[in-house]
Amino acid sequence: xxxxxxxxxxxxxxxxxxxxxxxxxxxxxxxxxxxxxxxxxxxxxxxxxxxxxxxxxxxxxxxxxxxxxxxxxxxxxxxxxxxxxxxxxxxxxxxxxxxxxxxxxxxxxxxxxxxxxxxxxxxxxxxxxxxxxxxxxxxxxxxxxxxxxxxxxxxxxxxxxxxxxxxxxxxxxxxxxxxxxxxxxxxxxxxxxxxxxxxxxxxxxxxxxxxxxxxxxxxxxxxxxxxxxxxxxxxxxxxxxxxxxxxx
Amino acid sequence: xxxxxxxxxxxxxxxxxxxxxxxxxxxxxxxxxxxxxxxxxxxxxxxxxxxxxxxxxxxxxxxxxxxxxxxxxxxxxxxxxxxxxxxxxxxxxxxxxxxxxxxxxxxxxxxxxxxxxxxxxxxxxxxxxxxxxxxxxxxxxxxxxxxxxxxxxxxxxxxxxxxxxxxxxxxxxxxxxxxxxxxxxxxxxxxxxxxxxxxxxxxxxxxxxxxxxxxxxxxxxxxxxxxxxxxxxxxxxxxxxxxxxxxxxxxxxxxxxxxxxxxxxxxxxxxxxxxxxxxxxxxxxxxxxxxxxx
Amino acid sequence: xxxxxxxxxxxxxxxxxxxxxxxxxxxxxxxxxxxxxxxxxxxxxxxxxxxxxxxxxxxxxxxxxxxxxxxxxxxxxxxxxxxxxxxxxxxxxxxxxxxxxxxxxxxxxxxxxxxxxxxxxxxxxxxxxxxxxxxxxxxxxxxxxxxxxxxxxxxxxxxxxxxxxxxxxxxxxxxxxxxxxxxxxxxxxxxxxxxxxxxxxxxxxxxxxxxxxxxxxxxxxxxxxxxxxxxxxxxxxxxxxxxxxxxxxxxxxxxxxxxxxxxxxxxxxxxxxxxxxxxxxxxxxxxxxxxxxxxxxxxxxxxxxxxxxxxxxxxxx
Numbered sequence: 048x049x050x051x052x053x054x055x056x057x058x059x060x061x062x063x064x065x066x067x068x069x070x071x072x073x074x075x076x077x078x079x080x081x082x083x084x085x086x087x088x089x090x091x092x093x094x095x096x097x098x099x100x101x102x103x104x105x106x107x108x109x110x111x112x113x114x115x116x117x118x119x120x121x122x123x124x125x126x127x128x129x130x131x132x133x134x135x136x137x138x139x140x141x142x143x144x145x146x147x148x149x150x151x152x153x154x155x156x157x158x159x160x161x162x163x164x165x166x167x168x169x170x171x172x173x174x175x176x177x178x179x180x181x182x183x184x185x186x187x188x189x190x191x192x193x194x195x196x197x198x199x200x201x202x203x204x205x206x207x208x209x210x211x212x213x214x215x216x217x218x219x220x221x222x223x224x225x226x227x228x229x230x231x232x233x234x235x236x237x238x239x240x241x242x243x244x245x246x247x248x249x250x251x252x253x254x255x256x257x258x259x260x261x262x263x264x265x266x267x268x269x270x271x272x273x274x275x276x277x278x279x280x281x282x283x284x285x286x287x288x289x290x291x292x293x294x295x
Numbered sequence: 296x297x298x299x300x301x302x303x304x305x306x307x308x309x310x311x312x313x314x315x316x317x318x319x320x321x322x323x324x325x326x327x328x329x330x331x332x333x334x335x336x337x338x339x340x341x342x343x344x345x346x347x348x349x350x351x352x353x354x355x356x357x358x359x360x361x362x363x364x365x366x367x368x369x370x371x372x373x374x375x376x377x378x379x380x381x382x383x384x385x386x387x388x389x390x391x392x393x394x395x396x397x398x399x400x401x402x403x404x405x406x407x408x409x410x411x412x413x414x415x416x417x418x419x420x421x422x423x424x425x426x427x428x429x430x431x432x433x434x435x436x437x438x439x440x441x442x443x444x445x446x447x448x449x450x451x452x453x454x455x456x457x458x459x460x461x462x463x464x465x466x467x468x469x470x471x472x473x474x475x476x477x478x479x480x481x482x483x484x485x486x487x488x489x490x491x492x493x494x495x496x497x498x499x500x501x502x503x504x505x506x507x508x509x510x511x512x513x514x515x516x517x518x519x520x521x522x523x524x525x526x527x528x529x530x531x532x533x534x535x536x537x538x539x540x541x542x543x544x545x546x547x548x549x550x551x552x553x554x555x556x557x558x559x560x561x562x563x564x565x566x567x568x569x570x571x572x573x574x575x576x577x578x579x580x581x582x583x584x585x586x587x588x589x
Numbered sequence: 590x591x592x593x594x595x596x597x598x599x600x601x602x603x604x605x606x607x608x609x610x611x612x613x614x615x616x617x618x619x620x621x622x623x624x625x626x627x628x629x630x631x632x633x634x635x636x637x638x639x640x641x642x643x644x645x646x647x648x649x650x651x652x653x654x655x656x657x658x659x660x661x662x663x664x665x666x667x668x669x670x671x672x673x674x675x676x677x678x679x680x681x682x683x684x685x686x687x688x689x690x691x692x693x694x695x696x697x698x699x700x701x702x703x704x705x706x707x708x709x710x711x712x713x714x715x716x717x718x719x720x721x722x723x724x725x726x727x728x729x730x731x732x733x734x735x736x737x738x739x740x741x742x743x744x745x746x747x748x749x750x751x752x753x754x755x756x757x758x759x760x761x762x763x764x765x766x767x768x769x770x771x772x773x774x775x776x777x778x779x780x781x782x783x784x785x786x787x788x789x790x791x792x793x794x795x796x797x798x799x800x801x802x803x804x805x806x807x808x809x810x811x812x813x814x815x816x817x818x819x820x821x822x823x824x825x826x827x828x829x830x831x832x833x834x835x836x837x838x839x840x841x842x843x844x845x846x847x848x849x850x851x852x853x854x855x856x857x858x859x860x861x862x863x864x865x866x867x868x869x870x871x872x873x874x875x876x877x878x879x880x881x882x883x884x885x886x887x888x889x890x891x892x893x894x895x896x897x898x899x900x901x902x903x904x905x906x
Contacts (some may be wrong), residue, residue: 121787130791133788137787138785142780146777153774154793156774158795161775210792391698397887401879403875404883519832530703
């Protein structure tokens with residue numbers, strides 16, 4: 048079965064006269080780690096926001112596991128198995144780190160149950176603990192999320208995305224603002240996660256992704272510039288021109 | 296009910312424009328304050344009422360309507376300066392609900408202060424001698440003062456448009472509404488800008504109060520239905536848009552006016568029905584942009 | 590000290606009810622205590638929407654008022670028994686909440702507050718116009734319930750103390766329900782919507798539907814408070830639907846402590862007691878209330894009970 052898990056068909060995004068995305072068509076195979084790169088203003092964020100359900104595209108379709116999901120409401124995405132992390136950390140600030148993850152895990156279990164005391168749902172608590180351990184936040188479980196250090200918050204972002212047991216994980220610049228050590232740890236985590244699910248990564252630090260990804264997609268001025276393996280992309284003359292002096 | 300002639304319909308529509316003129320001014324003031332400061336001014340109706348009472352006071356004192364017309368926005372604007380400086384400014388950055396709550400409390404204070412100063416009964420104000428009576432506008436006789444209202448509003452809106460589109464300060468307003476950070480980075484003292492914008496919005500509310508005073512009962516409670524109507528206009532037109540305030544204000548005024556011709560008991564409801572319709576079909580307002588402050 | 594706190598918050602309903610059982614004995618007269626109970630419940634309903642879910646409504650008088658009117662109409666025009674009237678008022682308020690909420694929630698962000706004010710004004714006009722049912726400007730009179738029969742025992746509803754404890758029974762039930770909801774999985778979802786609705790949606794929660802459900806629950810609780818008020822006063826004044834009554838809910842909640850379980854009652858008690866005292870000195874109570882409210886918004890946004898809790902938790906840490 049070689050049906051791609053996600054396919055973008057002719058995606059375009061228009062803001063007034065400005066075309067942020069122009070007919071981008073690309074597909075993603077199951078259980079691959081793909082990076083979307085491009086210079087600033089290339090349309091990476093817009094593309095990410097369209098495939099993650101934040102925006103409805105002006106034109107084009109998003110196909111997930113063979114189903115057209117274009118224009119589905121945001122909350123449907125996680126339920127379908129598409130989870131994302133945000134470029135600018137977006138967590139539940141006043142809730143504890145543990146509760147952040149626990150409530151995200153709870154989504155698969157119950158959403159409108161008004162009478163069961165949630166303290167009795169211990170399997171959710173255990174799942175949350177396991178996720179916290181996976182991202183290395185077990186020690187910080189009781190602290191309010193707002194009090195976490197920036198790097199820890201980025202890890203919490205990942206944990207929240209993992210909580211809904213996604214088949215497809217979309218990460219928007221997961222290492223933004225992290226120190227070199229934290230970045231290495233994050234990249235290791237992403238490689239581990241990519242063994243069991245499909246991961247699509249938006250990054251502008253190219254050196255990071257070239258070593259770990261199986262496939263790279265290059266956007267420029269809202270259009271698809273190049274796609275292929277890291278070696279193919281690195282050798283691509285157009286890509287070199289666009290990234291002149293950036294050291295691909 | 297007599298015959299409904301075309302003339303009657305037109306007259307009623309023009310009455311709706313006169314009613315709408317006040318809505319336009321109020322909506323512009325609200326929108327300026329919200330667009331620039333992100334503050335929903337729950338005391339807007341109260342400042343309208345204060346403007347009406349200031350008009351009664353100055354007109355009574357001086358006998359000169361035009362003089363009062365200038366003095367009222369200035370004095371109410373000064374009150375606005377003090378309010379922003381002392382009460383609203385400490386709340387920036389605290390969350391969008393706090394300035395709203397504060398202005399809500401302020402409306403109580405303003406209403407009661409006016410009750411203390413002027414009594415609870417109400418102080419009527421008539422139009423100046425020059426603007427009394429009615430004028431034949433072709434389709435029938437129409438109150439001169441209401442024609443003046445329409446004209447005055449048009450002049451004020453034009454002046455505001457020029458100010459916003461053509462002056463440097465106006466450029467700062469437009470830039471600041473799009474992205475406050477940019478304005479700050481450019482080295483402009485944003486807090487000074489906010490102060491002036493707030494005062495300007497309040498001054499316009501006060502001005503609309505004195506302009507409206509000859510057309511309705513001047514009581515301490517007059518601001519409450521006006522606040523509700525301003526909100527309806529804002530939801531219909533969409534915040535942050537001058538065109539939206541104008542179109543929505545006139546639309547609401549005309550809808551109210553025409554409904555009171557055919558079904559007077561439903562006149563109040565008609566504007567809520569309009570609001571409900573807009574919420575169902577285009578929740579960001581006719582001229583609002585999706586995602587703007589949403 | 591921490592153990593005492595934990596014990597109380599795990600049994601918060603019992604704790605609050607115990608306080609409320611003792612309450613009328615410390616109040617100068619029972620009618621004030623009953624009023625505080627009723628408005629406390631009103632504030633609890635409002636708090637569910639504002640304090641816990643983060644939605645600031647300025648139209649909650651619509652639910653208190655419609656609860657009162659519907660219960661009153663059931664009794665006066667329909668001859669219904671008291672318990673059917675209470676059910677009618679509560680359910681009717683919930684239905685109005687569903688209609689209002691469905692519209693208001695389409696308004697994003699700060700528009701929501703404006704729309705709730707406008708829609709509540711609409712409800713006010715509707716009830717005002719239907720004067721053959723509601724009595725219009727004069728309000729609805731004759732909502733007389735003299736005795737309440739429960740399990741064969743006849744309770745004298747006219748006697749203030751008996752009336753207080755009957756009303757308390759309903760309030761306790763409502764509090765138990767609110768406490769269950771807040772402690773449930775849905776209660777956690779409510780918090781996520783308040784904290785970060787974009788994240789909540791990304792996690793798979795239907796934010797709009799969650800908000801609507803809370804809106805309806807809030808309306809039902811305020812409607813119940815309204816029915817109790819109608820029975821207590823024997824009349825339904827038109828002011829029940831007025832914007833100032835919506836303002837009462839906002840003020841009581843802020844004064845007491847938004848997002849706390851006991852705060853709304855503290856707020857209602859302080860507000861009504863203060864009103865009782867101040868109006869004996871001056872008729873300009875509105876000025877006092879406005880100034881007090883402004884002071885709280887600026888300096889004590891956590892409210893009285895909220896500040897106490899915050900201070901107590903800081904000392905424990």
